[in-house]
Amino acid sequence: MSTLSRLARAEWEPLFSTVRDGLAARHLRAIPLTLAAVCLTAAFQYVQNQSWGYRFVQNIGCVRAEDPLWLALLRTPLSLFVPALDLPVWGALAQILVVLGIAEICLGWWRTLVIGYVATLAGTLYARVGIALGYDNFFGLPASDAAVVDTGPSAAVVGLAVYVCWRYRAYATGVLVVVLMVVEVIFKDNLAGKEHLAAIGGVLLLCAASALLRHRRGGRRGPTGSGLPPIRS
Numbered sequence: 001m002s003t004l005s006r007l008a009r010a011e012w013e014p015l016f017s018t019v020r021d022g023l024a025a026r027h028l029r030a031i032p033l034t035l036a037a038v039c040l041t042a043a044f045q046y047v048q049n050q051s052w053g054y055r056f057v058q059n060i061g062c063v064r065a066e067d068p069l070w071l072a073l074l075r076t077p078l079s080l081f082v083p084a085l086d087l088p089v090w091g092a093l094a095q096i097l098v099v100l101g102i103a104e105i106c107l108g109w110w111r112t113l114v115i116g117y118v119a120t121l122a123g124t125l126y127a128r129v130g131i132a133l134g135y136d137n138f139f140g141l142p143a144s145d146a147a148v149v150d151t152g153p154s155a156a157v158v159g160l161a162v163y164v165c166w167r168y169r170a171y172a173t174g175v176l177v178v179v180l181m182v183v184e185v186i187f188k189d190n191l192a193g194k195e196h197l198a199a200i201g202g203v204l205l206l207c208a209a210s211a212l213l214r215h216r217r218g219g220r221r222g223p224t225g226s227g228l229p230p231i232r233s
Helices: 003-030 032-048 054-061 069-079 089-107 109-133 143-147 154-167 171-187 191-217
Strands: none
Touching: 003 032, 003 089, 003 171, 032 054, 032 089, 032 109, 054 069, 069 109, 089 109, 089 154, 109 143, 109 154, 109 191, 154 171, 154 191, 171 191
16 A cells, blocks of 8 residues: 555544445435535525515625624624525535535434534624724725625534544544635635634634533543544434
């Protein structure tokens, strides 16, 4: 076996085995949250492209930094499933199906939902901080971004990808995801790119908190001592 093959096996085998075994055992019943998210996103895409539905979707799932904070917090959960109008919807659906599906099998549906929401919320709250900092600051944003519609699953997808890579020790893949998001900001300095970094920051805090809690409990990941978590239902 070549060195590259050994490295790839060490990086992805635990994650691949978990996903394969989960699908083999439960088939589509292993990803109910993912399937619901795909259907909801497709439904929002259809409705918001209708003359009678555009305003409805805006009112329940579109967030802007200029909105009152309480209103933004109410809309944030559904904003995850509202695809951006300027991007092809198949991209959002593919992201949800692949990344959310993997996360749901590996982490369980409720952990996937919580981590995805934390990542989305981190990006949403960052927008307000970035605008307050101003565009002259590297971490800041132009005032015009306050009116930009902030929707879509991308922040949740990026956050979940990083968390799953950390949980299953696919560290090189996790680092690659972070590097790609940094490169995105360097070459396309916009609200979405910086929100992705904020989402990663929020998820890394979850990783640190989880690691600290596990250390304090003195537990070991997985029932066999392999350091890996079992499949969650």
